[in-house]
Amino acid sequence: MIAISSRPRLIGQNWVTISFASTLYLYPILDLLLADVPKHWHPELRLGLQEALVNSAKHGNKLDPSKKVFVRFSIVQDQYWWAISDQGPGFKPPCKSNQIHRQSGTHTPENYCDEEKECGRGIYIIYQVFDYVEWNSKGTELMLCKRVRNNSRLPLGALTEINKINNVAL
Numbered sequence: 001m002i003a004i005s006s007r008p009r010l011i012g013q014n015w016v017t018i019s020f021a022s023t024l025y026l027y028p029i030l031d032l033l034l035a036d037v038p039k040h041w042h043p044e045l046r047l048g049l050q051e052a053l054v055n056s057a058k059h060g061n062k063l064d065p066s067k068k069v070f071v072r073f074s075i076v077q078d079q080y081w082w083a084i085s086d087q088g089p090g091f092k093p094p095c096k097s098n099q100i101h102r103q104s105g106t107h108t109p110e111n112y113c114d115e116e117k118e119c120g121r122g123i124y125i126i127y128q129v130f131d132y133v134e135w136n137s138k139g140t141e142l143m144l145c146k147r148v149r150n151n152s153r154l155p156l157g158a159l160t161e162i163n164k165i166n167n168v169a170l
Contacts, residue, residue, distance in 0.1 A: 019068045037080055045129065059091070080147075
């Protein structure tokens with residue numbers, strides 16, 4: 001069951017909150033979260049949001065169906081914001097904000113977990129997809145933002161689609 005707090009599609013006015021029991025079946029939730037995002041950004045943002053939601057449900061809530069994942073989302077001009085939180089014990093993120101990684105040059109998959117664990121790729125993907133990534137101090141809430149503006153880079157995979165339209169071989 002998905003619970004929605006207010007009418008979706010309020011641009012820049014309110015945060016809409018949805019909550020759902022911990023699950024890996026995220027298709028309808030992702031559809032809701034991307035409803036007002038320009039279509040050509042859907043594949044990239046779906047991947048990033050899916051990684052964040054899976055981390056909350058699987059690692060945060062341990063897939064306990066009695067625990068919920070909460071997502072607040074809002075649109076402010078050309079910025080799409082999502083705040084994802086879980087009811088788990090929290091974790092120590094690789095760093096509090098993506099700005100540190102981008103400035104220091106340590107923005108590689110190897111820096112997201114130790115070699116003995118099979119993890120970290122999802123966090124790396126999140127940092128690649130979103131323009132703003134920040135965890136709260138407990139590691140139970142993740143704030144994400146994607147800027148979609150005319151002078152921003154094209155979505156990943158867009159060049160392939162443009163070349164198909166123009167019949168250009170890669």
